[in-house]
Amino acid sequence: MIAKRSFDAVIVGGGGAGLRAADRTGHALLHTLYQRNIAARTQFFDEFFALDLVRDAEGYVLGVVALEIETGEPWLFEARATLLATGGAGRVFRHSTNALINSGDGLGMVLRAGLPLKDMEFWQFHPTGIPGVGCLMTEGCRGEGGYLVNREGERFMTRYAPHALDLTSRDVVSRAIAQEIDAGRGCGERGDHVLLKLDHLGEETIRTRLPGIRELAIRFAGVDPVETAVPVTPTVHYMMGGIPTNLHGQVVTPMRYGPEEAVPGLYAVGECACVSVHGANRLGGNSLLDLLVFARAAGEHMPEYLRDNPYPHPLPKSGPEPALARLARWDKAEGSERVAAIRADMQGIMQNRCGVYRREDSLRQGIAELTEVELRMARAGLDDHSRVFNTARIEALELENLLLIARATWSAHWPARKVAGPMHVRITQTATTTTGCGTPSTFAMGMRSTQSRYDSNP
């Protein structure tokens, strides 16, 4: 049985993805948006998990298949226009500032619908996140006089930025920390972080100037910065790449007539979209641009599209079948591999080999490791086969999306682009590149990783 509803338009995602404590503007936006939706009598389908887009042979997007988490029932939402607002995919890395739900589900849906993603190797790293947890130790810590030290207690920023020291820009500090960790001067059992030293500022300064940071450090790093240095590591923060769109939020793809032809009936806004305004390194505060400008533009364009396309296209025969098959796969046999273990390994590979520094040989080794993880996914199974609130199945479906995104990130490095953006540095045998300006964009596509195709546009 599959429940079916018809809509003029359907919005997939939202629900506070990527919302963060220090981001009061975003918080206020979210509440305003929610209230405006209540006023407009928007019908929410809470606790639904979007599985796949439904697309016909002509390329029209006709809606989505989604899973009702509470009942385990699949639903088909038929709509003349679909807008994806599914947020980022920071959970593809081990250290991320993103929420646990940021698994890039809209990106997975787009890839499975045969559409490409753009600039997927461009991930922004914030230099000082608490390892594992990902909470940010704001730049204000270093602004107040805090500084970074390595395993040997050395204030290493004196070597990387002799003048600006710890107050230099995010990408420089991230690269410096990465170099220290790489050189074996990282701290902790696994040597995977450095320390942010604040205790010399005195309890009074920390209590009055950095109270929130102190609370976060005590809460999430288990150390009081008044006495002990706080572990920090470069932490994935934002995805500059994503679903390619034009200025109206319409998803674009090379189809029949040109390289950026609008996919009829499909829109994407927010972090999941790549309008390309952020280039290879988004500036602080600019993520709201995705919503305030381009989401509004999409909202203004959709009625036009609906007016020009007044009748729904018939659903293709296969309709929701691919999505249902994907769902059924997790209902069946208990596999030898576990979803949590595969996810942890994928996150480790991304973190270690696709981080701030990307060495050619390490990238190549990483893709071999990732291929192995993908093969393990085929042997993965669940113990829980219940229908009601089966979150194990949701996590498995999220991992399917994350693995596609990991593959897309990796593949964007070859053969299209040999240069890098400011947020990561590409190291080849002959040269190190750091500029991304004026370079071609990379596209990654393919429903299955083994049949992926990659391209660059002029």
Added chain:
Amino acid sequence: MRFRIYRYDPESGAGPSMRDYVLDIEARGKMVLDALLALKEQDDSLAFRRSCREGVCGSDGVNINGINALACVTPLSGLREPIEIRP
């Protein structure tokens, strides 16, 4: 650490009950949510909501030893065992 967690599977026909769990976890610096995530790796039928994991979104509001709290900002250390978690 020992946990007692409220479980209910309406498909089984049985009513709700408390299930005991034992978890080998270093409590220092860890939250109740960390324990729940680790327990879910042992028993993937354990279902709970979570999202931001830093006390903002409110998804993981649960009752811990009789007190309503967010699991992601409730430290494990200092909690009386077995830690009783209810919806």
